[in-house]
Amino acid sequence: MFINSHIASGYIASRFDTDDRKWIFLWMFAAIIPDIDGLWSKTVADHHSILHTPFFWVIVCGIGWFIGHVRVDNDIKRIFLIIFLGSLLHLFTDYITARTVGIKWFSPFNTVDYYLFMITPEKGNISIWEMLIPPYVTFYMENKMLTIFEILINIIALIQYLFVYNKTD
Numbered sequence: 001m002f003i004n005s006h007i008a009s010g011y012i013a014s015r016f017d018t019d020d021r022k023w024i025f026l027w028m029f030a031a032i033i034p035d036i037d038g039l040w041s042k043t044v045a046d047h048h049s050i051l052h053t054p055f056f057w058v059i060v061c062g063i064g065w066f067i068g069h070v071r072v073d074n075d076i077k078r079i080f081l082i083i084f085l086g087s088l089l090h091l092f093t094d095y096i097t098a099r100t101v102g103i104k105w106f107s108p109f110n111t112v113d114y115y116l117f118m119i120t121p122e123k124g125n126i127s128i129w130e131m132l133i134p135p136y137v138t139f140y141m142e143n144k145m146l147t148i149f150e151i152l153i154n155i156i157a158l159i160q161y162l163f164v165y166n167k168t169d
């Protein structure tokens with residue numbers, strides 16, 4: 001899934017947070033954070049590092065949450081809970097929209113790559129930056145259902161921003 005859609009999905013998810021305005025940027029950040037591995041990956045197909053496994057976020061956020069628990073600091077607990085939920089949301093949407101690489105849900109215990117629609121790994125032998133231009137972007141949009149799904153996420157986020165976020169109670 002494209003970065004903007006990840007940000008949009010984090011924004012939509014923040015809506016379900018009872019204290020959404022305070023944590024809204026953290027939700028958006030948490031929903032893109034696994035893609036940091038794109039910075040050091042050579043290709044789109046191999047950019048799913050350990051940051052794209054639930055195991056990593058369970059450990060990191062578990063430790064963070066525990067520190068918050070020991071220090072009796074609800075904000076620290078909240079921060080790591082949001083990072084956990086946001087990163088899982090990222091992995092789930094990457095799983096749904098997988099085109100060249102899926103999600104190894106059970107890594108490191110098994111290395112099976114999971115995806116909803118058939119993937120074409122050889123199409124992902126391009127740099128991360130080439131994702132935004134043809135031929136990758138045209139290949140990506142060949143799956144009309146996923147294209148509509150992604151566009152809808154962005155539209156819903158925009159509607160939420162215009163009609164919900166700006167509304168003063």
Ligand SMILES: [Zn+2]
Binds near residue numbers: 001034035052090
């Ligand atoms: Zn990703």
